[in-house]
Amino acid sequence: MHLRKRLIPVITLALAVPTIAAFPIASHVQAASQQARIKGKVAFLFSDFTTSARWQFDKQFFIKDLKKLDPGVQVVVYDAKAAQTNQQNQAKSALTAGANLIIDVPVDSAQAASIIRAAHANKPRVPVIAYDRLITGAYEDAYASFDGASVGVQQGNFLKAHVAKGGTIVSIAGSPTDNNAHLFYNGAMSVLKPLFDSHYYKLGYDKFTPDWNDATAQQEMASALNQLNNKVNGVLVANDGMAGGVITALQAQKLAGKIPVTGQDATAAGIQQICLGNQSMTIYKPVIKLAQRAANIADKFLHHKVFKSAVKTQTGAGGTPSAIIPVITVTKANLAATVIKDGYVAKSAVPQCHL
Amino acid sequence: MSEAKTPRPTVAAPAPASIAADGSPAAVRSTAFGGITLSWDKLLTTVPIYIGLIVIWLYFDSQTAGKFIGARNLSEMAQEFSYEAVLAIGVVFVLLLGEIDLSLGYLTLLSVALTASFSALSQYSAGVSILLAIVICTLCGLLQGMLIAWVRMPSFVVTLGGFLIFEGIAYHILAGSTINVFDPFISSIGTYYLSNTVSWIVAVIVVAAYVLAKVANYRARAKAGLPHAPVARTVAAAIAIGVVLAIIVATLNSYRGVPVALAILAAFTIVFWFFASKLQIGRRIYAVGGNLEAARRAGINTTAVRWLVFGISGMMAGVAGVMLVGYSAAGSTTTAGPDLLLDVISIAVIGGVSLTGGKGTVWAVLLGGLVIASLDSGLNLMATDPYYVYVIKGAILLAAIGIDVIGKRSSGFSWLRRRTARA
Amino acid sequence: MQSEAPSYSRATAEEPLLQVRGLVKNFGAVEALRGVDFEASVGQVTALLGDNGAGKSTLIKCIAGTHVPDGGEILLGGAPQHFRTPIDATRAGIETVYQDLALCDNLDVVANLFLGREEGQTLIPGVVRTLDEEDMEKRASEALSTLRINIPSVRNQVAQLSGGQRQSIAVAKAVLWSPQVVILDEPTAALGVAQTRQVLDLVLRLRERGLAVIVITHNMVDVFEVADRASVMRLGSRVASFNIKEVTPDDVVAAITGSRSFETVAQA
Structure with a gap:
């Protein structure tokens, strides 16, 4: 469980945090290898690295698995520092920078719908995978999570x-x-x-x-x-x-x-x-399994294929094809x-x- | 200074009318109450809190089938909340200056992170881990104090920056995980008890020290030719202190003894009360909080005083963090946080410390701490929905600040004063 | 008391204790003082008069060490002084009571009188010195009774005192340290009739004690009640100096407003 800090009751903070955190902290830019069959850019938007140690595993495993499938793909990692507005800004920056796919761990499930709308309105349309947490109120292209x-x-x-x-x-x-x-x-x-x-x-x-x-x-x-x-x-x-x-x-x-x-x-x-x-x-x-499934789905989208699954999750805007990993x-x-x-x-x- | 000491009026002037007889209503604000002079303001600001405390206790006790006012619950309460009161000691000093320290919640978390990682990850001895954590937190406080006192940045802004910085460092050290601390000495701080005999000896020493201090005070006043308070009053006070201590020790001993955490709180309270009221530096802290300009003109190094106070604040955060690790035998990002800040400010304000500076004593942390601890403990015992806890705590904080603000206004409780004057 | 005021050879009646010669102070392009002369003698009350902006406060602040003058000199007992801070002036024996009194409302009378100069006693030798409350209280009571200042208790918080009592405490705080010169800035400005009377009596007692007292005021009644001499300032210069016994209030007002010029400064 990824504990989310409650918002701090200091109004000024609401002003201070975005100015510090909104600048895209593209922390992990992977050098694209030259012998790649396909190229592309994946933006991985995390909610908050600081309060849970596990996201580091998600990041590492996902990048490793995706590189195995598509060595030429670049993964850019963002940290929203527990503020949905930061994540929204980061998504826009990623789209502007030409991301071909967005993987999102939303801070706020409902508000994150605007990220999907922005990605889908982008030309070309950019698919969105909701990772670990569902995005409600808009139709994401895939949902990969544990059986919470x-x-x-x-x-x-x-x-x-x-x-x-x-x-x-x-x-x-x-x-x-x-x-x-x-x-x-x-x-x-x-x-x-x-x-x-x-x-x-x-x-x-x-x-x-x-x-x-x-x-x-x-x-x-x-x-x-x-x-x-x-x-x-x-x-x-x-x-x-x-x-x-x-x-x-x-x-x-x-x-x-x-x-x-x-x-x-x-x-x-x-x-x-x-x-x-x-x-x-x-x-x-088993984060290792979730990251692997997400990498497989990402690979499909990068090759302009569609992810289909018998498992559907209701998002409020329809059933999203889902990959649900059992917990142990x-x-x-x-x-x-x-x-x-x-x-x-x-x-x-x-x-x-x-x- | 012979001149100041020896009156030498050269001309016999006609006896001037007493200035006190100038009919100013402000001059008659205190009332003699059984030989004890109490100011109305003090009476009106503390009595509602005591009444509130009694109501809270009786309510919780009735709701928990007598478990609330039981030795076990009171003992656990002391163990669980002493660290908050210790942290509030630092807050008292900051508020005495009329300043604020928003960083305390996360500075405490930083202390938790440091203590836990030094002890469990770096395998330092308990003493080294504790000392390092407290020293680093003190330095953090001094660093903030430097920006506030020397660079003259507003404390609100500086400690808001500290709030974020300490949060970041603490999260980095803890890396989102929980660190178990197995060191028996550190655990003893939060989970051990004084033996029954030791508790009784300490209680007797405290009463004896009070009596001896009073005797010394009487002697000194007699020597200086000053009137002293009635002996009966002092004897009564000594007996009252003895009885209260005896009740506390006997109650706690009937469970497992006086928790070490409570003893630490008592020791820090006494030391810092002495510091604030008996030493020159303490007097100067009050002066700076009361009138910064007057203190500056009187030649007090106000910058150093302000700096020192933020150092104290940082140090108490360090101590509170160590106590917290001792209590939970672990450190994690959820061990402490910004909610703690609101709790400790409430503790100070409920205990009678004014947000505008200069007013209040270190004893505030005991009364305020008891109120906050009672609320949390009672609501836990009743397994109340936590939503209510926020609402109740917020309401109590507002009430305490309201009493302070109204009491401060010159017209504050004047209607009541007038009524009693007429009666 | 540790800080004994330095003792000067007491100035004779002919030579004033405090002498200011040709004092100049500029704030940027503004000439606040244009070569001001001023003097105050032992056992005399000197009133400093003038309209707002005449330079009274600047002059006082130079004497009190708050401002450092740009030219001219300040002599105390004939010795030139170079005050960089108010503490320097205090050490030299000049105490100033400003209009805002500089009292800590949250402290009692004793604590205020000894603010910044608290007395200590050794509790643990070399380690802990505690406040010597008894001695401070005793000396505070003595000082107040010497000045015949009556308050209910020296342990009263200053916040509980009336305006006149507060003014008196501020004055007592200044004279507790045996200064040679006491400057009072508008001591009766905010007071009613009865309280003004108390404070003026106190000013007279300071004179009796042989202090050189300087009073800044706008109140002509006060001047003729307590002052021995009066200096009048206008536009950064001294325009007149009177022996109060030789002039009428009309003369003084005329000097302040500039309706009559005093070519030769009348010296007693």
Whole structure:
């Protein structure tokens, strides 16, 4: 999960950020190799490099895979620094510079529709791939993402499998202002709510956490344990960062490692906690596979072909052909074969795992 | 200065009418209250906060089946929010100057990032990691202070720049990931407790120090031929302090003891209260905040004073960041941020520190911190929808600033003063 | 008190303590002072008069060290002075009370009197020196009673005092450090009748204490009430100097407005 910072309540900042960030920071200009069959320029618009480490992987894998297919293609990477207006300006600059394809990780799903409209109105028409996050309100040419809806479902299923009947479950959800947080929560509840309703489990504490703040999550967990007299049998935590806070709160009550704790993102910190036995699982989104699919789709568009898929995602303007990559539940048992093998987390970053 | 000390009027002038008898209403603003002189303004600005605090406590306690005013929750509250109050100490000094430091949220995050990366990634010892983080944050504060005091750039602009710069550096260090900190000493800051015996000894020392300081004060005043406050009042105050401390220690000991974080907050509060009210430099900070021009004309190096205050602000951000890493045993981009800034400004203002400078004490952080911590903790305990938290906190901040602004206006609470004068 | 004012051989009655000779001050093309002479004597109140823009404030600011003059000289007890900052003038024994009083409203009377010159006492030798509140309070009370300034308590915040009391505190702050010359800038401008009376009494007490007092004012009643001498400025020059006992208010007003010229400056 790519946490998006809430906008800062300082008006001046709204003036300051665009002036600093709006200049296209074409950070990664790849030299076009001469022996290419086709040439072209791909603009990859990222939402925000600073708050999530994973975009670096997306960037590297995508460029590597696309170069394999089309060595002559140049990829220009932009960072919108979490402001949709920056991204809009960057898209315009990319079009002016003659981009043949736009790949967009929108900051704001609805506002990003204007990027699609600008690209389609361009002469020649430039196709747009929505990457990781859907763009609503306009018809993008393709959508490549993970199966976000199943993140929560897999977390819920994990708890269902590991918490005995009559158990009390605590839910520490993500930021109430982030649509993804609700998506994950609803996914988990699609599994767990029937069990709460039938009194198979009890939902002891249920809270969304502003900003995905891990220190706040820790405070919430401490409150939950207090409120429930430490009678907690499983904790549904939306991501690894907050799971770290939850684990510290559990440690204070000598409960860490004794009850299942979920997570998401397969961060190095999360993997460390899994190896220490404090966290039970995390959801791994195989970025390597997503980048590969996106590179394949990009290759099609660059050769002026159309991407077709039986999987369609409703964007509000029609069904978009989509490539949906399944996400993987990672536990101590399979982390070596997944996260580590893909190079998503380096062995050296998780000495606790003794790999 | 013999001349100033020894009166030597050469001509016997007719006794002048007392200037106090000039009938100015401004001169009669305080009221004797059981031998304690309280100014109306002070009374009217603090009492609503105490009443509010009691209401908050009773409400949360009723909503959480008595869990809120339980030893465990109060102990956790102290552990969770002490770092905010420590950070607010720096804010108090900045506000005393009538300045603002917008960078504090992200400077704290920078401290978090530094502490976590030094300890967990660079494998430095706990002491070195903590010291480096605090020193670097202090330097960051001094750097901002230099632009404000010497270059005379507005603090709003300088710290807004700092806001972005520290955010950028912190994000770069953390690279979007969480760094787990396993160092037991750093964790102890946020998760350990003083032993019961140590807590009692410290409490006794505090009361004894208060009594000794008062005795010394009485002696000095007697020696200078000055009147002193009634002994009964001082005895009552000492007993009150003793009872409050005893209640706090006994309550916290009935759970696990006094959290180390709370002890750190108490120590910093006492040290900085002493700094602000007993030392020359503290007096000068108040003077600069009260009337910059007067302080300058009196020969005070106002530039150095302003510079120093931003250094203090940076240092407290460094300390708060270390405490935060100790508390969460990790550092990530979501550990601290701009919301923290609003919380700590609220803490200072609720505690009676004026936004316009010169008014307030370091003790503010305890009262303000208690209010903010109670709100967060109570709403967490009730698992309230976080949307309400924003609204409630915003409303409380506005109320506290409103009380300050109205109290400052000369006509502020005059209707009430007049009414009581008549009664 | 650490900063003892340097003691000059007290000027005799013939020779004024403070002498200003041919003072020149230009602000760009504007000649604010065009060779001004001015003097103030021990145990005398000298009124400095003139219309707005006559150069009174510039002259005072040169004497107080706020402005550095472009020409001429300032002599104190016969010795030439070169003030670069207000602190220099203060050290030489010249204190100025400006119209805006320069008090910190948020501090009490004691703290204001000792602003910038707080007294300390050693708490931990070589490490911590704390404020010596008792000594400062004692000396503040003594100073105020010497000047017969009455306030409810020296621990009152200045914000709680009336205008007359504040003016008195500002004057007390100036004389606490035993200056030789005290300059008062429009001391009664914002005050009512009763409070003006208090402040004028205070000015007379300063004279009794043997200070050279300079009062800038627009108020002719004040001048004839307390002043011994009056200097009148017009357009950056001194146009007249009177012994108050020998003139009438009409003469003074005529000098200020320039309706009558005083070719020879009347010397007493």
